[in-house]
Every structure is written in structure tokens, then in C-alpha cells.
Amino acid sequence: MIRNQNPTKLTRNLSRISSENHFFNYSMIRNEFPSMANDTLDNWIGKLLPNTRLIIEPLILGCQTVLFYKNGCLTKGFYRREYESFIDLKRIRNIPHQLHLDIDVKIRGQIYHPGFLALSNNARKCPLRYLKTNEEELNFCSFQIINSDQNHYQSLIELKKLGFEVPSAEFTTITSPLHMYLQLFKARKIFEHYPAEGIVLKVNSRKLQKQMGENNLFVNWAYAVK
Numbered sequence: 001m002i003r004n005q006n007p008t009k010l011t012r013n014l015s016r017i018s019s020e021n022h023f024f025n026y027s028m029i030r031n032e033f034p035s036m037a038n039d040t041l042d043n044w045i046g047k048l049l050p051n052t053r054l055i056i057e058p059l060i061l062g063c064q065t066v067l068f069y070k071n072g073c074l075t076k077g078f079y080r081r082e083y084e085s086f087i088d089l090k091r092i093r094n095i096p097h098q099l100h101l102d103i104d105v106k107i108r109g110q111i112y113h114p115g116f117l118a119l120s121n122n123a124r125k126c127p128l129r130y131l132k133t134n135e136e137e138l139n140f141c142s143f144q145i146i147n148s149d150q151n152h153y154q155s156l157i158e159l160k161k162l163g164f165e166v167p168s169a170e171f172t173t174i175t176s177p178l179h180m181y182l183q184l185f186k187a188r189k190i191f192e193h194y195p196a197e198g199i200v201l202k203v204n205s206r207k208l209q210k211q212m213g214e215n216n217l218f219v220n221w222a223y224a225v226k
Helices: 007-014 026-032 041-046 127-132 152-161 178-186 206-212
Strands: 053-060 063-070 073-079 105-112 139-145 170-173 196-203 222-225
Touching: 041 222, 053 152, 053 178, 063 139, 139 152, 170 178, 178 196, 196 206
Parallel strands: none
Antiparallel strands: 053 170, 053 196, 063 073, 063 105, 105 139, 196 222
């Protein structure tokens, strides 16, 4: 359980937010929605040391979205590869409109509908159309502070303290039988509360994430398994 943290300490933790990003340059929004590593699982694991710590999260069905906060105030949100807000963010019940810290921050997450998994395959191909007509039932699950140098798990902790929903996560290393987690997921023994189609393996260390690389096409430190 994550406990409330002293605001001064939280501010200190979030001070590791990077100034390298052009925070409100909306012309660069395409760069905020890369795909996960384009490789085989064995090759991806083979690039990591045995003690590499991984975070396992649900691969949630929905629309990937980036939220922009300026001085702690929500200013804009973008859907994957679109330039305009695709829904009224104020109608999503669990998106904070004002943070309790005056920080500039970019947050990546997934907008989803709890019943999305039960839709037909054709409906899943048009998530934007479906979500637009069900705005009042939507949730936002955050999974990354984009402009931060914190390790991934620490970012999840800070996001929760800022008032965001974060995904359930398992902490492991690559020496664990990773396919076991996929079997647990398929048996609905983990991540059963999400409309998910698989699991995501993420390298925890921000230093190692940078070494593995990411660009506007791929995040090489994350791998999706279905």
C-alpha cells in the first residue's frame, strides 16, 4: 500500500523531471506515442543482464493518451497520433484537473472502458468511436511520467501520490519464468480488473532505459506479450 507522503519530499522526488523536453511544443506530439520494442521476446531478454529488474503491467485495451500539466493545471490531452483532444477530459472521472504541486509534467497513460474486453473484434478496431460515445464511463490509467528521470516503479508511486490511477504491477527479474506471468494473466489470476489483452514487460532502471533507447517509433525498454 502506498502511503501519503510529505509534500516537500514529493516535490523533491519529482524535481528529477527533465527540462530536455519541449514541454508545450504541440507540433512534436507525434513523438509521444512510440510503439514497444519490435523484436522477439528471446532476443529482447537476451540483451539484458540476469539481475535486470522488470515491472510487469497489464496491456490495457483502449486509447493511449498524453496529458499536459502546466504549473499543476491540466491544459491539454492528446490521443495517439492526433493533434486535437478527442474527448472532453473533464468528463473522465479519475483525471485530476489540478495537481497539488505546481509542476510542469507530461503523463502517458491509457483511456479505457471497463467493458471494452467484451466488445466484438470489429468494435475493438475503432476504439476512438466507441470511447467517444461512452465518455462518462471512462477511466484513465497512468503508467509513465514522460519528462522524468526516475526509475519506472518510482514513477508509478509518484503518479499515485499525485492522484492518478496506476496499473497493478508485478516486480521481478529476467531470471524468473516470465511466461508464467502470461499464463497467470490468461487464467485471470492477475490484472483481472482491467480490459487487457496481454502483459507488458518494462525495464525498471531509467538509466538502463536510456541505454536501450527510445525514439518516436519504438520504446526499446518495454515489450508486449499477448
